[in-house]
Amino acid sequence: MKETDFNVGKFFAFLFLFIIFIFMLFPLFEQGNGLKIEKEIKDLRNRVSFAYSTKSVTDITKTLKESGDYSKYREIYNQERNDIRFKESANLENGSANIVTSIVLDYRGFDTLGELIVLFISIIGLTIILSNLNFVPFNPPTFLQKTGVLFLTPFIMLTSIYISLHGHLTPGGGFPAGSIIATLSLFLMIGYKFSYKLKFLNFIESTSGFLVFFLALLGLFITGSFLGNYLPTGIVGKLFSSYLILILYSLVSIKVGAELSVAIKTLYDGENNDR
Amino acid sequence: MIFYIFLIIFILSILSAIISITVKDILFSVLSLGFLSLLASILFLLMNAPDVAITEAAVGAALTTVIYLFGIRRTEREDK
């Protein structure tokens, strides 16, 4: 392709972005009733997420059902809620101290499970499309690589385990932990030419994925709804609390780690070169 | 103070984004993309979103870059 074509492409890209930018600016400078709603919404209490942060969805739903007027739900959101105290409150809707985790894995857990599948399917696609790759030999690892990997491995391992187990308490969780595990396997590949069997990785990812969905499905039979919480939630802020989230997140981290390792390994070795 | 940090990061990230699409050497553009996601993760951190920051750092800065690099290793380095 000539250079001029490339410039035309860049021009289009900038035009595209510019128009979208202008388009986004329009609503901001507009007078009308659009802004009113925005003011209303700016108050966090009017939003759906307020119920998430106070872990009071069930209460609100109960009130809504009693009032029976769905058009006034925003007023009902605004009502006073009980405070949640760290390491004191028990048996809440979910015991996750990290609000983000409670949203990601509990209130909107189905989306996260969907994201799991997105990763899963893209790895399958990668292996199908690139199934005929050949092995391209790397240089043997140098001393620096070996030592670096030797030093880093325990820390990375520790970090990943920490992040995955503390997903419900501190920032992080299954996805980052999984990708850190994958980084670990990358380091091992580079430093020590260490390699798993691809079948083994596939087995791990599909088993853990199966378990995640199976555990979520158990909720349907126990509590009457998919992803329903049937394990005790414990006391907020303790390590062993909100058991379902804990289990799911660790399974997710295993699954993600295995999957990303598959991707790295496929690109590194080629599929048909199991050594 | 925090404003200036933001400003510097913004400018740097825009610069690295522009570099990544203009440079002919794909390797360099991939590296600048990695740098961009590193900056983005710092931004997320500054905006009180540590969850996203961790994920961005682990996935965007580390893994994606590596996967790109493996891809480049199997194809050609120069953009035609």
Next chain:
Amino acid sequence: MIIGLLFYGIILSFLALFVRKKYNFLRWIIFSFYIFLTLFLTITIGKDSTYFETFNLISILNFDLSLNFRITPLGWLFTLFTTLLLFLTSIFSIVKNKNEDAERLINFFWFILIISNTGLFLADDLFTLFIFWELIGISSYFVISPGWVSSFRAVNYYFIFSIICSFFMFSGIMILYEGTGTFSIQKNVLYFISLFENSPLNAIFVAISLIIGFFVKSALFPFHIWPAQAHAKAPDDFSSVLSGIIIKYGLYRTILFFIPLFLFIKEYPVNHIMVNNIPLFSHILAWSGAITSIIATFLAIESNDMKKLAAYSTVANMGYITTALFSLSSFGIAGAIFHTINHAIFKTAIFLSIAAVKYRTHETQMHKLGGMAYKMPVTFLTFLLAIISAAGIPPLNGYVSKWMIYQGLLSSKFPFLTLAIFLSSTGAFMYLFRALHSIFLGQLPEKFDNVKEVPFLMQIPMYILMFLMVSIGIFPQFVINLINSVLTSYNISNINIKNSMIFSPLSGIDSVKVFLAFTGSFILAFILYLIGKPRKHVQPLDTYTAGQDPADFNLTRELYHFAYKFYGPFEHMFDSFRTDTKEFYDSIERKINEIGGYFRDFQSGSIRGTIYTFMLSFVLIIIYWWLL
């Protein structure tokens, strides 16, 4: 009864599909038996009964779709003569299709065509009309070109034109339906008339979408090229159906819709543009008919293929009929209907005799034929009578209807149109004479020495057709009485007829007397012929070469045959006036291909281009929105 007829027709058509190739004559016997049944029932039901039948197909989403049939004088008349002619053709086909390629397919679709023929003419609502119209379009596509590569291009014109017209018609019908809430023809015609009063612009949209079908099916001016293509390439026996019957469907619909409309406007000419006491729209249509007839006449004079010649002659005749119809006088309308029937009869005769010649010789180029009169006398006689009738020479049926057309045009004060029709009528004589001369008279080429007359079964329809032409010529009152009942149903004054005496505002004729006079003079001439000197038989090579060897001038025997470029000088005269419509359509086709090819290449273009297009078009939409 009508529904039963259609139902059994479908069953029989499928049954005929399973007849083995060995016994394929059986298939065609079933076929002609079915047509005979239709004919028989049509006659027994009779025209005057207010016979009504309905078959509820389905009522879906506030559409009450049912097949309704009613016998109206017009529909009954059309059914009668089309079925009769189809029956004659089918008898011809029994032998003819013995060794035809894809004969099973032809039979099946021809069956469907005949079923829909009956359905179309007896339909009482627009939906039924449309369904049978569509069936006719599709089935005739397959009959014209049943897997023959050669006829594929020819049929394309026909097919595209007919689909366009049927869907224009459909949109017109839907607009009318929206106004009336029913598909009944009568109510819709009334609504159509009132639409012209209330919102003329929309009415004109509807009128155009309804009239386009007429223009296409009847091959009026801008669409006059398809018959020459389709008739020439169709199976020979089917050409007669195409030319005699299928080309009349548009006419039938026009009589249904536009004649009441124009008659109404003629009576209450408030708010309408009138020329010479005739609505402007009608005037335009009449003129387009005249133009068509002149153009088609010239094209027929030029053509060397006998089937093409006959096809253009059909187009010219449709031109007369249209002109007469839109003169809106009672003689004009009656003449138009009468000429429709006569044209169907003599054109069937012409095509059947051409088919007979082709059946024996496998040749359609006229300059390669000649002298067939000695070998195939019955065919020759049929052809002779048919062209006499087509040229409008007195004792036969064509004369009466052409006379009525002239009367109608003159009584509506259309002098120029009369002149135009007269001109093309003279031209008709030129090309028909040429066809007669070069096929049947002249010298017999040596390779056709062993040609025989066609089998007796194929001769039967020819005898019947000759009988019809002569008898209608002598006793036109039987047909004119039927037409009078049609005129009565449209509240037009009847044709004044007493026995064989027709009285018009301007003059009157007695066809029996005319017949006697002509027969007398013919006998006289024959006697003179017998008395005169014996003729000398001339060999083809004797005449033109003047001692030269034709091979020296790169001339083959066929090329210096007198029938080759028969009217060469005449054609040369009109070289600068020639309208090449076919070239126009071909160029449209080429353009469409070009544009489509551009888009096709664009679609399978580079990956980068895809992305640019996506982004650019998204931006363009936003800009379009700003401009809107």
Next chain:
Amino acid sequence: MNYNTTVLLIIIPILSSFLVYMPVGLIKKSFKIIFLATILFNLLFSLKIFSVVLKYGNLITIIGNYHPPFGINLVSSFFSILFLIALYIVFLISAIIFIFKNDTKNNQQKISSVLLLYLASFSEIILTGDLFNLFVFFEIFSISNIIIISLKNEKFSLKGSIKYLLISSIGSALLLFAIGYIYAILGTLNLAEIALNFEKISFFSKCFIIFFLMGSILSELEVFPFNLWISDSYAGAKNFVNILLSGISCVVSLYIFIRMFFTIFNYPSISLYSYNFPLDIKLLLLTFFSLSIIVNQLVALTSKNIKRILAFSSAATISTILFALTSGTKSGFSSAILLIISTIISKPLLFLSSHQITKGKMEKNLDSFKNGINRKRYFSILFIVSAIFFTGFPLTPAFFGKLMLFYTYASKLNYYTYFIIVIIFSITVEFFYYFRMIHKLFIKDETERENKNIKNNLSISYFVSGLTMISILIIFFIFPNIYEKVITKMSEEIFNQKEYIQTILKLGEK
């Protein structure tokens, strides 16, 4: 009413896709059974849900015991479940074709896992009541499309899949923009709540949301400037993939379009007016779709490759359906549904039969159809019947669809009426090239006499699936009253936005 087991329609395929993917000896032998059993389960279970829907009306499925608008919910209404059943039938057929074919033996396990995820994703897209959830599963849907397009591993298919990848990723970026914007101004992602508040937001925000939501699925809908991927993708893809693309992919996007258009935007009574920017959205969309119809038909007319012809004709049909929907009336909607019915049933059949007719020929162009009636009699008849059904022969669903389309635009004589000419053009061209193809079937092939060894093998999977579809077609032909009730009920549901909002926000209690 709560009916939480509906979620099994999504979870069971996902679980079995994980199972199928496991490289364990026992599963390796029996994965075909698991695969087919899952699809059958989905079909049967959706029938069961359909019977419940008929009894109780809309069913709400709650996930995680959190009621809407807080938690994610699935809505199984009459409209969506019928859509699902139809799509499951098409899916079952292409799955049968896929599973009994041996040419993908190496990857068959992986591909069947992808197909199961495909199944799950479109079930979810159709059932969901949440915008972000729709986005996630839409991603899965498009990724699996990319994978199955590229299966042939040839130049065309890889090019097509990369095109699709790029376009769909731009599309999903747009969708994400729109979702983010909606969340910013409304603070919710629940479809019902968005629909409730959509009227109140300002003009430019409305435009922004409409443009971006529409822009994201236009490429899936194969509307002209955004459909540049279909040429290579269809031509390069395997046969069962063609069936999936034309029979499911487009239809799912159409479903999204209808949901957004009628349920969120409340299109029939939308008012897009600002003090200086009145937006005639109807005119905008009509011009746009007319352009798309014309271009797609022209490309189909001039293409030589059979798969391309069919692909572009299907694209043109989709544009026609959108054209019908744009009118925003009940008759336009029912026309669209009728056309969708005919597309769902007859388009896969066309692909299937044309593939079989051209089998063994080097180039799959129009000439490879020659003498089809003698070579492959069964499939030729199949092709003819399905072409007749597709083009809208009288008394077929497509015919009624076109009837309603004409009626819709004829009903109010204004300047929209003259867009009928586009439809006339489109139908003419469509008839022409389909009948050209049928005509080719009867033409004798001169080159064929040389190699008479082509065996007339009738593969059983094709035979069975063809027979199933054709019987459905004929049922539709003989009893057209079936779809009358269905369509009235569907249009009642779709044009009643209020009831949708009520059933969800009132948790299904009436």
